[in-house]
Amino acid sequence: MSQHETEAFGGVLCAGFGTRMRPLTEAVPKPLLPLLNIPFLSYPLTLYAEAGIEQVGMNLHHLADTIPPVAGRLCAQFGLEPHYAREWEILGTAGGIRGIWRSLDEPDATLVVSNGDSVSGVDVGTHLRDHRASDAAVTLITRPLPDDQPGGVWLDDGGRLAGLRDARRPDAPDDDQLTEVAYTGIQMLEPGLLSEVPLEEGDIFGDIIAPRLNDGDIDVRAGHYEGFWAALDNPELLMSTTRRCLDDPELFRLAPLEASAEPGVFAANPDDLPEDVEWNPPVFVGPNVEFEGAATVGPYAVIDGVTIESDATVREAILYGVDTSISGPWVDCVAVADQQVALEDRGRGESSS
Secondary structure: OOHHHHOEEEEEEOOOOOHHHOOHHHOOOHHHOEEOOEEOOHHHHHHHHHOOOOEEEEEEOOOHHHHHHHHHHHHHHHOOEEEEEEOOOOOHHHHHHHHHHHHOOOOOOEEEEEEOOEEEOOOHHHHHHHHHHHOOOEEEEEEEOOOOOOOOEEEOOOOOEEEEOOEEOOOOOOHHHOEEEEEEEEEEEOHHHHOOOOOOOOOHHHHHHHHHHHHOOOOEEEEEOOOOEEEOOOHHHHHHHHHHHHHOOOOOOOOOOOOOOOOOEEEOOHHHOOOOOEEOOOEEEOOOEEEOOOOEEOOOEEEEOEEEOOOOEEEEEEEEOOOOOEOOEEEEEEEEOOEEEEHHHOOOOOOOO
16 A cells, blocks of 8 residues: 555644734643643644544744643653644744645645644544545535534535635535535645645635635545534633533543542542532542632632632632632633633633534
8 A cells, every 4th residue: 555545644733823812822822721621732632643643743933932842742642753843934824734744744645734722522533534535635624504603614415515715616506505514623635735835824725725626626525523623712712612511521522521529520639629628510620739728619610730728719710820829719710821811801702512
């Protein structure tokens, strides 16, 4: 068998500024922000490892030096070999993907690319086999269109990809005969297309794929996924996704929500939970939490890397790596590495299922 038939490589887009996550991303790049105490980056790496992928590339720009130490440890845990593509000027999704491919030595194999702020339980291995069997240049993993998220991917009545954004396949039916779906943030690209992507700033959809689709010069297919998915674009979406996972521990198969003796209290060290804390489930307690007395925790609290004082109330809050002791009320907020967002001042986000 050829290398193309036997190998695939992974990529994660990690270079963005995380503007909608500010001020959290002033201290931590978005791929390293935690969902249930695990960096966003860990979730696509897990999917790659499950699919048998052995090498993964990541592009770096914003807070670039902070990512390799964490990514290296995660890759070692999953048996992945990491590669990095540093961008001195940010290159967007098109140049970013080309840089990732180049960091992998431009292999003659499928490149699976994930957004650094999307999490899901996609079976990459199955979709990869379907992609290869189709001989398509690109497969976009899609999902049903939610009420609160943009779509931009259009399918005909046979489930075939007919349009992307404003572009349409030359033989596509009229729009009133198409079904709009959403993109999960995972795509599969073949080296023939990757070799045509310039190493310069650009949008992989708007500048590369859509014009070719319009001209009928490329075969783009849709892979269909209906399981858990969330785009963690801003603190409100991070909180709403956290709430959904805590409410239904079976919802997201990669979520580290193992049952403990205290119902609804998901703890890394369940035997060390203090009895004088008032627990209001659901809550998540990481391995690096110190309690100084009878605090009130929950509902919807995720804490790690913090010291909780006896007078503290933590509710509807994600507190991670906060140097100062937590005292008094911490409610409707996200705080990471001493950067804090008050959610009540910004409105609620709705995460998609």
